[in-house]
Amino acid sequence: MKPADQPVLLTPDMLNQLERMELVSRKIFRGRMKGERRSKRKGQSVEFADYRNYVPGDDLRFIDWNLFARLDKLFLKLFLEEEDLHFYALIDCSKSMEFGSPSKFWYAKQLAAALGYIGLCRSDRIRIEPLGTPLAMQAPVLRGKQSLWRMLDFVGKLPSDGNQSLETSIKSFCLRNQGKGILVLITDLMDKSGYEQALKYLISRDLDIYLIHVLSQEEIDPDLKGDLKLLDAEDQDIAEVSVSQRLLDRYRHTLARFIEGAKEFCSKRNIMYMMTSTDRPVDRLISRYLRQRGLVR
């Protein structure tokens, strides 16, 4: 698709809508920089957290002198620290994502950009990384609303030519990124080597993981007929089928089982799973479904 023909990833209306949201983590992580989120660490915010006994070397400014006057003991006031949040959006860039109308890849990019923008608005640390492409190394770490255009430019130029398996790509991601935070994996899970091992790598990182399973309407309800030779877009594998109502029913059954399997795998491992169709608008997905699941508020 030519750049001139590309629709805008995030429209002004969507930006207005997203600005009012914030990413929510089910866990509290230690950030790297001071941000707008409460940290496990005690810091210098205005919110009181606790007292502890004074030990030599402590900052005298935090001694509670009123308590010393009553009890004649030195206690140090502890305040909650506010830090930034790490947000990772991983986009599956395999060729299978290029199908559908709009394509699953476009949908994934739009979703990643939208979630990223929410994070930017809250000064979170945003990293949108394409899986399975060399560009993964160049994914910038973004922070602040001023990084919006860099993010959109980077996401907009992502190609769907990934040739690595999901497992390899995620393993590579995990080795390169040690930060804790929220991770949203946007993929169609159409990997013949399986998605389980890839997710296990993520689990080991103790991240707050969200799996957005994107499928096109053509995959959910295929409109096929006749005797067909199906060619796999990724590995050119061939499957010969004679389409009948029974075969289609069987396919739908297989798909349902596949989705159910993924859901079950995720729920057992504290991964928030959500299947969506490309027919469902991204803003609706975020404002309604992801809000219900607690990713945003």
Add this chain to the structure above:
Amino acid sequence: MSWMNALLWWQWLVLAVVPPLIVLLYFLKLRRQPLVVPSTFLWTKTIEDMHVNSLWQRLRQNLLLFLQLLLVLLLMLACLRPGCQGVELQGDRFVFLIDQSASMSARDLGDRTRLEEAKLQVQQTIKRMKPRDVAMLISFSDRAEVVQSFTSDQNLLQRKLADVKQTQYKSDISEALLAASGLANPGRTATEASDVQVADSLPATLMIYSDGAVLLAQEILLGNLTPQYFPIGSPETPNNVGIVAFAIDDEGVADGKLEAYAQLQNSIDMDRQVQLSLTVDGNLLDAKTSPLLKAGATAGLSFDLSRLLGNITQPQRIKLSIEESDCYTLDNSVEIVLNPPRPRNVLVVTPGNDYLQLALQTEQIARIAKVEVRGRDFLSTPEYSERSNLGGYDLVIFDQCQPAVMPQCNTVFLGSIPNDPTWAWGEPVFPTAIIDFDRSHPVMFGVQLTQVMIIEGRPLTGPKGVQSLLEATYGSIMAIAPRSGFEDLVISFPLMSADEQGNPTINSNWPSQLSFPLFVSNVIQVLGGGSRLLAAQNVSPGEVTRLPMPQTVMQVQLKPPQGNRLLIQRTPSNEFVFSQTDQVGVYEARPSDADDALPVLFAVNLMDPRESDLLVREQLKLGDEQVAGDRSVQPARQEYWKWLVMAGLVVLVVEWLIYNRRVLL
């Protein structure tokens, strides 16, 4: 249930290859269309699931294949033509003779006519034919038509059978039998090694569908034909009284008398009387009750038409009708035409013949003819040329003279012969003794020539068709011959001759005999226009007729009783010949460029006692052979192949639906 093989062995071989071919094509899956999908991951899993094969699943997957095989199986079964209850025809060559004469229009079988019943029976018989049997269709009335020559195509035979139409002709089976025996009994057979065999002698079954009221005008050798006769019509005596003759006697017109005679025939097996009505141009003139008609007998009655005589200024249609209706309507009414009377125009060209002129002045001739006597010089005048060419004369008598061109009318030559190379005479012979004369010809009616003596005569020879009326010892001295619709009577001896000084001398004593004026009167009546003057000619259906039209008319417009007007051109032989006299009724002809001209009418009537006798003959006599009628109706074979083809179509539709619409099965 029985089977009839409709295909040859090699056709079966081709058909047998089809099912394996379908299976082969199915497994080759030649029509599989490539389609790129995001991933075959789920499809492969789906197929793997389905490949946990039970036999039933495999069968269901191959449903299209089985439907295709079922379709071919149904078509193969259809080719075997399953059927039941039929009685096969014996033999392999059949000739169907279907009577389409007038009597076959009788409705004595309920709503159907006899012809319709015959066609129905032939239709059933064709259905009973085996696939390779051949048959031929011939329809006949008084003529025969090969509707379809030998063919094994039963559909073609059925279509041609439907084309057989009812006619109003008489019935004569001779021509049909000749046509049928033409192939079964070839006229020429090889007897020597050098002879070429024209056709093989092939036996055939001759199946005649008729009511038996047929004439066999000539003996036909059936030879290899095995005749079967199927009487068509009610076995009971049909209810029919018909008019079998109706004529007008205009002999007494000169005396103011005009009569019509009719003859009725009763073909019922009981005595009967019928009411008759006579109309003139649609106006009732007379009504009568017929005399008692005995069973199977005929009776005559007459009608007095004398009061019409003074009023006939144009041709009149006289119609006689039986008021009671019966199963055969064609003979219930008869229509004839009465022309206005006019005197005959007779021209006598003579150097002077007192005896002849005296004979022409009798009171009787004066009533019926207008005689004009002229000298020989008149022949060279324009007046003669015009009147003789335009039909101005009904008869010209040339006494010892000869015209340069023959007139367009009947002629009598006395002591001379026509200016025509077909006529010739010999040298004068003296003495001339009469040895015989023809009393049967109308001009010789009542003429007694035994006392007649002739001094000098000449032997005559004439054209083809000449009839000698008076024979002398050396040959014919009086003869009559046709000439393009006219007749020329030639008498080779003059009544008067001249001696060496040119004084008139008598050549015969005939003028002094009583027979001479009688002969002259006959000539005027017969050759001068005869009985046609008042009662127009009656024509049988299908008969060729000549229309009497003036010479100046080049084209005639003819209006048949039903249907569109026809245009008739003058033929090279200078006549108006009309052959399409298919319908019974009055035909009206008039010059095409003169609509107000007095029309020439002529009537076409069947009036055939044989056709009116509706009794179905249970036996048919074909020459020496008596063929007994067979009224047993053999059931036609009930074919099921159409149902199989229909089932095949349904299978095809189901297969199409499954293939395209993914019907849940």
